[in-house]
Amino acid sequence: MGEKVLMKGNEAFAEAVIRGGCRFYFGYPITPQSEIPEFMSRELPKRGGKFLQAESELGAVNMAYGCGAAGGRGFISSSSPGIALMQEGMSFLCGAEVPVTILNVSRGGPGIGSIQPGQADYNQVTRGGGNGDYKIPVFAPASIQEAVDILYEAPEIADKFRNPVMVLADGLMGQMMEPVLLPEPKPEITSADIPKVKPWAISGSEKGERSVVKSLRLQPEVLEAHVSHLFEKYAVMEKELERVECEGLEDAEVVFVAFGTMARLAREAMELLEADGIKAGLIRPISLWPYPYSAFEKLSGKTKVVVSVELSMGQMMQDIKLGVLGRCPVKLICRTGGMLPTSLEVVEKTKKILEEVR
Amino acid sequence: MATNKLFFAGSGGQGVLTMGQMITYAAMYADMNATWLPSYGPEMRGGTANCTVVISPDKPVSCPLIYEADNVVVMNLPSLTKFESLVKPGGNLFVNSSLIEQKASRDDINVYYVPANDIAIELGNPRTANTVMLGALLTVAPVVPEEKIYKIMEKTFSGRKAHLLDINKTALHAWKPE
Numbered sequence: 001m002g003e004k005v006l007m008k009g010n011e012a013f014a015e016a017v018i019r020g021g022c023r024f025y026f027g028y029p030i031t032p033q034s035e036i037p038e039f040m041s042r043e044l045p046k047r048g049g050k051f052l053q054a055e056s057e058l059g060a061v062n063m064a065y066g067c068g069a070a071g072g073r074g075f076i077s078s079s080s081p082g083i084a085l086m087q088e089g090m091s092f093l094c095g096a097e098v099p100v101t102i103l104n105v106s107r108g109g110p111g112i113g114s115i116q117p118g119q120a121d122y123n124q125v126t127r128g129g130g131n132g133d134y135k136i137p138v139f140a141p142a143s144i145q146e147a148v149d150i151l152y153e154a155p156e157i158a159d160k161f162r163n164p165v166m167v168l169a170d171g172l173m174g175q176m177m178e179p180v181l182l183p184e185p186k187p188e189i190t191s192a193d194i195p196k197v198k199p200w201a202i203s204g205s206e207k208g209e210r211s212v213v214k215s216l217r218l219q220p221e222v223l224e225a226h227v228s229h230l231f232e233k234y235a236v237m238e239k240e241l242e243r244v245e246c247e248g249l250e251d252a253e254v255v256f257v258a259f260g261t262m263a264r265l266a267r268e269a270m271e272l273l274e275a276d277g278i279k280a281g282l283i284r285p286i287s288l289w290p291y292p293y294s295a296f297e298k299l300s301g302k303t304k305v306v307v308s309v310e311l312s313m314g315q316m317m318q319d320i321k322l323g324v325l326g327r328c329p330v331k332l333i334c335r336t337g338g339m340l341p342t343s344l345e346v347v348e349k350t351k352k353i354l355e356e357v358r
Numbered sequence: 359m360a361t362n363k364l365f366f367a368g369s370g371g372q373g374v375l376t377m378g379q380m381i382t383y384a385a386m387y388a389d390m391n392a393t394w395l396p397s398y399g400p401e402m403r404g405g406t407a408n409c410t411v412v413i414s415p416d417k418p419v420s421c422p423l424i425y426e427a428d429n430v431v432v433m434n435l436p437s438l439t440k441f442e443s444l445v446k447p448g449g450n451l452f453v454n455s456s457l458i459e460q461k462a463s464r465d466d467i468n469v470y471y472v473p474a475n476d477i478a479i480e481l482g483n484p485r486t487a488n489t490v491m492l493g494a495l496l497t498v499a500p501v502v503p504e505e506k507i508y509k510i511m512e513k514t515f516s517g518r519k520a521h522l523l524d525i526n527k528t529a530l531h532a533w534k535p536e
Contacts, residue, residue, distance in 0.1 A: 004386055006379075006382060006383055006386050006394075031398075032398060115398070143418070171398075172395065172422070172423075175395070175396055175398045176393055176394065176395045176396075176422055177379065177382060177393070177394040177395075178392070178393050178394070178419075178422075179386040179391070179392065261422070261423075264419075264420055264421045264422065264423075265421050265423060267420045267421065268420040268421035271420065340423055342423060342424070342425035343420075343421055343423070343425060344425040344426075345425070
């Protein structure tokens, strides 16, 4: 381990993915993540990789499909409306079981929306915009260090499950600078290694067997069997990939649920409330799919209300309610469109909510 | 030492983002936790540029977003108008009096009028105005050790920029409180 470096989120994200073993990047510029293709265009050629600017986001995701099918470790990144364009390809990647690492540095929506930070892609990334029965693990780090650690690990998770893996950061994290400790670079998988480590890939080797990587299965019984196979895999992912951090649940009168930057804001709101004699706790989902429903079993009898703090009109509320299962009311504190609340605003709104439920 | 929240505002080209970065680097070199958050997007073009720095000596920074600041630096008049209210009661406001004739309106904060551009011109390099201001801030509120500011200066002003190191070190001490 080296010493800490001060890095802008986007550049740290890109560096982490290279160190995690990705050597191929396909992308199309969009604010607030354009530093990623810029960084990749500069760094990848120096480090035995390839950078390719696609003609569109649809082009980028399908290039990553080709790269992954051939056994390469591909990485694509974009921001909200760009991710929307990539979702057709994500469904194909899942159907064909092709690993790709995806990063969404999200902004305000709907539509082209704004370039300021947002979390209104929650349903988009956890429910999917592509067609068919598929799942993509989504991780939502709250600091640049956590994002680096997850992005470093993501290519391996994608390879292990032969499935895309997504990391969701917000525009604020992409633009922010924070000291980070960069992990040691992993050895890259060379084309000579691919037939051994990814025998399913279309590697062009002379192993004799034919590799087929596709999502088309015209026979309904064949497709049903394939989808069942995918869901057996998703069941394992649900067990292995669930990640959550809980704080102060034992004696909390109010429990915040928040991810990404909003979790940091909620964390500060907890401290401010404590100074006013109100005990608050925090459930911070790190994996948004699989969602950490089980964390809500730790809610104590003292908790009067669960409050979602998010940068959307309450898209995470549905999952929170599935976790809370009616044990107490679930309320929302939100801003959207690229607007950000302050921790003080969260404190004031929380006090009002407590007056209602007490 | 408690968390210290700092805010720097001015127009593009006045070095406000750099001031914040210097303090963030210095905090990291001093093994403190820190976040640097710039404003981004259209408001940077022609309008105000600003950045927020949060320094936390012993625990991770809870929140990189602030609702009030211990120390606020304003380099031009629109920034004074917009961000004077951000200073927390008892906090410090540093006003670039070379470009801002107006006085601050609050009396529950400490206001320091620093003629940063005039001092920089006297030193022989008008572009050191932001370093003069950074020095004023650190003189009043030593939030990071001075030797760590020197360390990042030595890294920044090296190679082709090495000739700028001495004048910036001088600029750091050019303003004295009355």
